[in-house]
Amino acid sequence: MSPAHRFDRGHTDDLMTYLAASPSPYHAVANAAERLEKAGFTRLTETDAWDASAGGKYVLRGGAIIAWYVPEGATPATPFRIVGAHTDSPNLRVKPLPDTGAHGWRQIAVxxxxxxxxxxxxxxxxxxxxxxxxxxxxxxLVNIDRPLLRVPQLAVHLDRSVNTDGLKLDKQKHMTPVWGLGKVAEGDLIRFVADEAGLAADAVIGWDLMVHSVEPPAYLGRDRELLAGPRMDNLLSVHAGLAALTAATTGEQLAHIPVLAAFDHEENGSQSDTGAEGPLLGTVLERSVFARGGTYEDRARAFAGTVCLSSDTGHAVHPNYAERHDPGHQPLPNGGPILKVNVNQRYATDGHGRAVFASACERAGVPWQNFVSNNAMPCGTTIGPITAARHGITTVDIGVACLSMHSARELCGADDPFLLAAALTAFLED
Structure with a gap:
């Protein structure tokens, strides 16, 4: 990589701060909202009437946040430029009746x-x-960010075949964390969590709780050229989208309305009121059009000119499993953001989308790479095809190449978060 593309350590440091402060989707959107407020954005309530004023606005619902900036002079038919991402990551989530255990151990059902x-x-x-x-x-919100739970593995002395036949885990029996010793007491966990949050336990009637690794993000490698951390799939993209949106709104007059759409529940199909398959994004965009005096015709024109970059992590070539990758498409960390292609529409990218992305990278002065799956391997998917199909919006799937996707701790190049943010900024400013 040329010296001009050395990563912005300030951006990556800030990403690490954001990752550590966002152990759940609810924390991720709360921290995003705080950053938007500092940049001059105003929160709108969905049950209130919206006006035609210019400036930055956002809507927060559960683990999702939609933010947009209406420039002076925007008409009802002004198209949108959208960065799409998601706030959730695979993990272990607490069951409705969490207190369990056996043989003198106290455990948490997940x-x-x-x-x-x-x-x-x-x-x-x-x-x-x-x-x-x-x-x-x-x-x-509650965040108990200290060692509290552990899922203990069976010792090798009690599973002599683990290193020859492989580790076999029963999802129901083997993934239950321990959190102490003693008799199981109903309501114990919620009483403990409420106390940690400074709340009365009898006032708590609902919870959405999950576990997270307490090990902080860190630079890795001889030259600290790699970044290891939790939830980079996909808070890395949420953070880059925030940086791009706030940067784009401080520049010259915009020809489009820049938008950040960060959804929940992507990791289990996006089918929720806060997921990409729900109505949230379409409703917000339509209300923005109508608040500015638009008609359904204006809405149709605005959507027809809209482009979305769906940003999510992708697979870097794995040095120990290179045969699992397409031999002609092997992205590397710090090679810049990746363009994801799948002709069976697991990704939404087509030739027109490729041109939009390539143009943004060219204007930003950042390199980029191509990704396509090995034909013998099933391909993952993203919010990209959902966004394209649900809203009729031109959508392009992009991201950052990483290893250990869906691990409790993932790995990417330390340059790539900044390079992604730079490309997204150029896209939003166009």
Whole structure:
């Protein structure tokens, strides 16, 4: 990589701060909202009437956030430029009746969320985070960011074949974390979490809690050219989108309305009121058009001129498993963002989208790479095809190449977060 493309350490340092402060989707959007407020954005309530004023606005719902900036002079038919991402990551989530245990151990009953890489959660110090809902319907974030839980692996002495036949984990029996010794008491966990949050336990009637690794993000490698950390799939893209949106709104007059759409529940199919397959994005965009005096005709014109870059992590070529990758498309860390292609529409990219992305990278002065799956391997998917199909919006799938996707701790190039943000900024400013 040329000296001009050495990564911006300030951007990557800030990403590490964001990752550490965002152990759950609810924390991710709360931290995003705080950053947007500092940049002059105003939160809108969905039940209120919206006006035609210019400036930055955002809507927050659960683990999703939609933010946009209406420039002076925007008409009802002004198209949008959207950066799409998601806030959720595969992990272990607390069941409705969490208190369990056996043989003198106290444990926490969990469900597996998303395509969890199970073995990466073994023998790892885990905290607990999420939100509590009180009787008055108020919601409170909680983050117990210290070693509290652990999923202990069976010792090799009791499983002599583990290194020859491979590790076999039963999702129901083997993934239950321990958190102490003693008699199991109903309501114990929620009483503990409520106390940690400074709330009365009897006021808590709902919870959305999950475990997270308490090990902080860190630079890795001889020259610190790699970044290891949790939840980079896909908070790396959320953070880059925030940086791009706030940067784009401080420049010259915009010809489009820049948008950041960060959804929840991508890892389990996006089918929710805060997922990409729900109505949230379309409703927000339509209300923006109508608040500016637009008609359905204006809405159709605006959507027809809209482009979305769906940004999510992708696969860097794995040096120990290179045969799992397409031999002609092997992205490397610090090679710049990747363009994802799948002709069976697991990714939404086509030739026109490729030109949009390549043009943005060219204007930003950043390199980029191509990604396509090995024909013998199934291809993953993203919010890209969902966004394209649901809203009729031209959509391009991009991202950052990484290793250990869906692990409790993932790995990417330390240059790439900045390079992605630079490309997204150029896209939003066009």
């Amino acid at each position: 469900e597996l969320y998303g395509g969890t890489l199970l073995n990466t959660w073994l023998d790892r110090d885990l905290g607990l985070s999420g939100r509590l809902t009180l009787r008055d319907s108020s919601q409170h």
